[in-house]
Amino acid sequence: MNLTPPSEHDIHAYVDGHLDGPRRGEVERYLARHPEQADEVQGWRHDAQQLRTLLAGDVAPAPALDPLRVRARARQRRTVRWATAAGILLCLAVGGIGGWAARGMGTGEAPMADAMQAYRLLALDHGVGMDITTGNESDLRSWLAGRVGPDVRLPDLADAGFRPMGGRLFATDQGPAAMVLYDDGNGHTVSFYVRPPGPARRFLPRGAREDDGLLANYWSEGSHNYAVVTLSDTAGRQAAGRVTGKAI
Amino acid sequence: MSDPHIDDALRTMLPRLRRFALWLARDIHAADDLVQSTVERALARWHTRREEESLRAWLFSIMYRQFIDGKRRANRYAMLLGSLGREEPTWPSAERVAVAYSTLAGFASLPAEQRSLLIWISVEGMSYQEVADILEVPIGTVMSRLSRARRALRQLGEGDPQSPSLRLLK
Numbered sequence: 001m002n003l004t005p006p007s008e009h010d011i012h013a014y015v016d017g018h019l020d021g022p023r024r025g026e027v028e029r030y031l032a033r034h035p036e037q038a039d040e041v042q043g044w045r046h047d048a049q050q051l052r053t054l055l056a057g058d059v060a061p062a063p064a065l066d067p068l069r070v071r072a073r074a075r076q077r078r079t080v081r082w083a084t085a086a087g088i089l090l091c092l093a094v095g096g097i098g099g100w101a102a103r104g105m106g107t108g109e110a111p112m113a114d115a116m117q118a119y120r121l122l123a124l125d126h127g128v129g130m131d132i133t134t135g136n137e138s139d140l141r142s143w144l145a146g147r148v149g150p151d152v153r154l155p156d157l158a159d160a161g162f163r164p165m166g167g168r169l170f171a172t173d174q175g176p177a178a179m180v181l182y183d184d185g186n187g188h189t190v191s192f193y194v195r196p197p198g199p200a201r202r203f204l205p206r207g208a209r210e211d212d213g214l215l216a217n218y219w220s221e222g223s224h225n226y227a228v229v230t231l232s233d234t235a236g237r238q239a240a241g242r243v244t245g246k247a248i
Numbered sequence: 249m250s251d252p253h254i255d256d257a258l259r260t261m262l263p264r265l266r267r268f269a270l271w272l273a274r275d276i277h278a279a280d281d282l283v284q285s286t287v288e289r290a291l292a293r294w295h296t297r298r299e300e301e302s303l304r305a306w307l308f309s310i311m312y313r314q315f316i317d318g319k320r321r322a323n324r325y326a327m328l329l330g331s332l333g334r335e336e337p338t339w340p341s342a343e344r345v346a347v348a349y350s351t352l353a354g355f356a357s358l359p360a361e362q363r364s365l366l367i368w369i370s371v372e373g374m375s376y377q378e379v380a381d382i383l384e385v386p387i388g389t390v391m392s393r394l395s396r397a398r399r400a401l402r403q404l405g406e407g408d409p410q411s412p413s414l415r416l417l418k
Contacts, residue, residue: 008391009376015398016369044398047405048370050351055267055371062280065262067255070287 006030015044111204112218114172115193115227116211118179122168123189123229130181133166140164140180144194148178151222152194157182160242162190170195182243190239193227217244254294258287261307264372268308271363272315274356282318286311305374309382312364319360354404362397369394 006014006027013019014027031038063069122129132143137154144152147169157163162182170177177195184190197203203220210216215232217240218225228243230236265286269279289310297306355363361383368374368382376394380387 008395009387012369012376012391012394016373018375040399040402043402043405047351047398047401048366051355051366051370054352055271055367062262062266062283065266065280065283065287067258067287067291070284071255071291073284074288074291 005034011041015041015048110209110211111207112193112216112225112227112229113211114170114177114195115179115191115218115229116214116216118168118170118177118193119191119214119229122179123181123191129168130166131168135163135165137164140167143167144178144180147176148194149196149224152178152224153221154180155192155243157190157243160239161185162188162239162243165189184239186235188235188239189230190236190243191227191229192243193229194224196223197225215240219244251294254291257303258290258307261304262287264304265307265311268364268367268372269311269315271356271367272311272360282311282315285314289314302378304372305378305382308364308368308372308374312382315360351401351405354401357404358397358400361393362400365390365394365397366401 006023010019010023010027014024019027031041132140134140137156141154144154144167154164161184163185165181165183167178167180170179172195175196177193179191179193182190182192197220202225204218204225206219208215208217210232213232214229215236216227216229218227220226228240230240230243262283265283266279269282269286270276273279273282286307290307293310297303355366358366365379368379369376376387376390380390383390383393385393
């Protein structure tokens with residue numbers, strides 16, 4: 001008689017001893033007539049037994065893997081993670097609040113640094129590159145009023161021996177600024193620089209500072225910031241003193 | 249938070265978990281890391297376990313998934329690094345002796361899924377359905393994969409002077 005071959009499932013179940021009486025008999029009968037397959041199945045059985053024997057040995061105990069210890073470690077790691085997160089948050093908060101508090105603080109620049117830059121640009125070249133070249137004070141006054149603001153007061157420095165040569169506009173972060181350059185006919189120049197305080201309305205206390213051979217006197221008046229810039233030599237100081245005395 | 253019943257249940261499973269981990273990772277250090285992360289995950293997900301599910305199958309399934317995920321990550325890194333610096337696995341001394349048996353040597357060289365199948369079915373005596381659930385495949389697929397694994401092991405063990413028993417028995 002020719003038996004239908006058992007299913008793959010039954011063959012494995014036979015190898016693994018999961019097959020009960022009648023079906024087990026069926027598989028055995030089939031294998032008895034198919035020696036090649038019986039061979040293979042026998043081999044599988046042998047391998048399974050060997051694996052069981054060889055792998056049965058217990059590995060050395062590892063107390064570190066006890067659930068209690070695993071719990072403790074996980075807890076510890078969570079704490080460290082929280083602490084790290086809290087630390088990062090704190091840093092962000094300090095940085096953010098600090099940054100907000102320090103906003104505009106100096107903007108990294110000394111007061112009226114732009115006035116000194118303007119002086120370097122123009123006065124040292126004695127007025128080359130000015131937007132308006134005139135000694136007429138009323139022309140300069142209306143030029144300033146139109147560009148920077150109607151209430152800008154242009155000082156009259158004729159008593160101090162200085163006459164205006166002309167002016168130039170500058171773009172600053174706070175808005176349009178203007179510089180008027182004065183000359184005493186002896187090679188001394190004084191610049192009069194004015195700009196709006198900008199949206200932050202940062203007005204300046206009266207002060208003076210020297211930087212790289214230049215002297216700047218600055219103050220705020222009305223709605224503008226002013227600076228008078230000269231060379232920081234003796235003649236420059238005297239001129240600046242006379243100008244600021246006049247300008248106030 | 250810590251429940252002594254859960255801990256006890258896990259503790260009794262530790263030897264099996266370690267054995268499976270060892271043959272999965274084929275390295276005692278990697279194996280213990282695997283057991284550690286499996287226990288940790290099991291503790292974190294204890295409430296998601298279905299009551300009727302066997303604890304052993306559940307833990308094996310967690311471990312197997314962690315191992316496969318870890319290997320995938322490792323492969324990605326290896327690809328990024330451009331080199332597969334295959335490290336020599338470290339065996340505990342008892343196992344080092346055991347590997348001398350060529351059946352075990354052959355077994356150790358099988359792909360991870362085949363090693364897992366043979367441990368679950370031949371050594372642990374798990375049901376085909378449990379294995380199908382772990383691998384998330386139909387039971388028929390488990391059967392055909394089991395055939396492939398058993399044939400592969402047979403082939404590697406063939407000509408093995410340590411296991412002439414079969415030929416003698418016939």
